[in-house]
Amino acid sequence: MADLPERTASDHNEEIMHATYRALCEHGYADLTIKRIAAEYGKSTAAIHYHYDTKEDLLAAYLDYLLDRFVATIKDIETTDPEARLELLLDKLLVKPNEYPDLVVSMLEMGAQAPYKQSFRERFQQHDEYVRYTLKAVINHGIDEGVFGDVDATHAARTLMTIIDGARTRAVVLDDTEAFPTARRMADEYISTIRAVEESTDS
Amino acid sequence: MADLPERTASDHNEEIMHATYRALCEHGYADLTIKRIAAEYGKSTAAIHYHYDTKEDLLAAYLDYLLDRFVATIKDIETTDPEARLELLLDKLLVKPNEYPDLVVSMLEMGAQAPYKQSFRERFQQHDEYVRYTLKAVINHGIDEGVFGDVDATHAARTLMTIIDGARTRAVVLDDTEAFPTARRMADEYISTIRAVEESTDS
Numbered sequence: 086m087a088d089l090p091e092r093t094a095s096d097h098n099e100e101i102m103h104a105t106y107r108a109l110c111e112h113g114y115a116d117l118t119i120k121r122i123a124a125e126y127g128k129s130t131a132a133i134h135y136h137y138d139t140k141e142d143l144l145a146a147y148l149d150y151l152l153d154r155f156v157a158t159i160k161d162i163e164t165t166d167p168e169a170r171l172e173l174l175l176d177k178l179l180v181k182p183n184e185y186p187d188l189v190v191s192m193l194e195m196g197a198q199a200p201y202k203q204s205f206r207e208r209f210q211q212h213d214e215y216v217r218y219t220l221k222a223v224i225n226h227g228i229d230e231g232v233f234g235d236v237d238a239t240h241a242a243r244t245l246m247t248i249i250d251g252a253r254t255r256a257v258v259l260d261d262t263e264a265f266p267t268a269r270r271m272a273d274e275y276i277s278t279i280r281a282v283e284e285s286t287d288s
Numbered sequence: 289m290a291d292l293p294e295r296t297a298s299d300h301n302e303e304i305m306h307a308t309y310r311a312l313c314e315h316g317y318a319d320l321t322i323k324r325i326a327a328e329y330g331k332s333t334a335a336i337h338y339h340y341d342t343k344e345d346l347l348a349a350y351l352d353y354l355l356d357r358f359v360a361t362i363k364d365i366e367t368t369d370p371e372a373r374l375e376l377l378l379d380k381l382l383v384k385p386n387e388y389p390d391l392v393v394s395m396l397e398m399g400a401q402a403p404y405k406q407s408f409r410e411r412f413q414q415h416d417e418y419v420r421y422t423l424k425a426v427i428n429h430g431i432d433e434g435v436f437g438d439v440d441a442t443h444a445a446r447t448l449m450t451i452i453d454g455a456r457t458r459a460v461v462l463d464d465t466e467a468f469p470t471a472r473r474m475a476d477e478y479i480s481t482i483r484a485v486e487e488s489t490d491s
Contacts, residue, residue, distance in 0.1 A: 113403070113404050114400075115318065115401065115404070190400070190403050193396075193399075193400045193457075194400040194401075196396075196400070196457065196460070196461035197317075197393070197396045197397040197399070197400040197460060197461070198318065198397075199460065199461045199462070199463070200316070200393050200460060200463070201316050201318070206461075206462075206463065209461050209462055210462050210463075213458075213462055213464075240470065240473065243466065243470045244470065244474050244477075246454075246458070247451060247454035247455060247458060247467070247470055247471060247474060248450060248451070248454060249454070250453075250454040250457045250458050250461075251449075251450035251451060251452070251453040251454025251455075251457065252450060252454075253457070254396075254399065254453045254454065254456070254457045255416075255449070255450060255453050257399070257400060257402065257403060258399035258400070258402045258409075258412050258453075259402070259409075259412055259413050259416055260402070260403070260409065260413075261416075263446065264450070267443065267446045267447065267450055268450060270443065271447050271450060274447075274481070278477070278481055
């Protein structure tokens with residue numbers, strides 16, 4: 086089990102989030118209890134309940150925490166060149182999860198509970214909307230710059246998200262080591278179909 | 289909640305499978321118990337345990353049952369024309385699940401448990417392998433007939449499965465009504481990229 090990529094772990098909340106991550110990796114979502122999170126935290130269950138009334142509240146905060154961290158890594162992308170930026174976004178969306186298999190597993194477990202837990206549903210929806218918005222913006226930028234053809238950017242963003250979600254699901258459910266390489270190749274093939282058709286005569 | 293599409297429900301096992309389906313739709317995988325399945329079956333838990341030692345055994349049999357039924361619907365496809373056959377396969381893989389939302393939810397819940405339950409993992413893997421094999425065969429047939437270009441049929445089958453799994457996950461996790469229409473459009477766009485390039489002169 087890999088630890089979460091390091092950022093600052095300076096306050097109690099950060100420590101509880103790390104403890105939740107470790108407890109999820111060890112026990113899985115189905116067998117997760119506040120007691121097990123407290124054991125990882127090294128304090129009593131009361132110390133957790135001081136901050137969170139229920140396990141669902143804690144896990145909703147954990148989803149916020151993970152999704153905020155992901156947004157931060159997107160904001161770290163500095164290039165504004167549309168194709169390079171799209172490639173870097175796909176790297177983060179497709180390569181990183183592979184490095185944290187336990188994280189991808191627990192996210193799918195929580196995702197599968199979204200039909201029963203509105204607090205989970207809302208967070209996944211907000212996150213998906215944010216990532217699709219980011220993808221759509223870079224594709225529209227590429228269209229404006231003449232890098233991509235006049236494609237439907239909304240559909241293009243949905244296409245890339247479907248590939249990403251498909252790969253994550255296949256990695257978890259089937260333990261398919263080809264899931265992420267296939268998805269990366271699909272994304273590259275798709276991008277080649279939306280690239281602006283080059284003029285056959287030199288300028 | 290839609291009932292399972294009717295086939296024959298002639299023996300005890302078929303009745304237990306239908307009871308499992310109804311209990312899953314009503315309670316979800318996480319809250320499923322043998323007691324709840326027995327309640328749907330209209331008999332005692334002992335009547336279930338007579339056939340299945342554990343809940344996991346019963347659910348593994350339930351996965352076999354569902355996957356067998358799906359294979360039967362594939363075998364119902366009579367056309368041998370590669371493009372028409374591929375379209376009909378995609379109809380079954382992408383349209384049907386939308387008609388049984390509770391079924392898609394419980395399948396994703398069980399899929400997310402595959403990392404913890406080898407009996408689930410094996411069934412999902414076998415099923416995926418069978419469907420990929422079927423897709424690959426129809427694509428190879430299309431290549432032989434000159435309908436599709438000289439593409440990598442293994443990758444093409446993985447591509448279609450990734451689109452399908454992505455759509456199912458997005459439908460469940462995000463309650464995204466666009467998930468299946470987007471996937472269908474993606475599949476059609478992908479197929480158009482593997483279609484044999486038409487000669488520019490008429491024959």
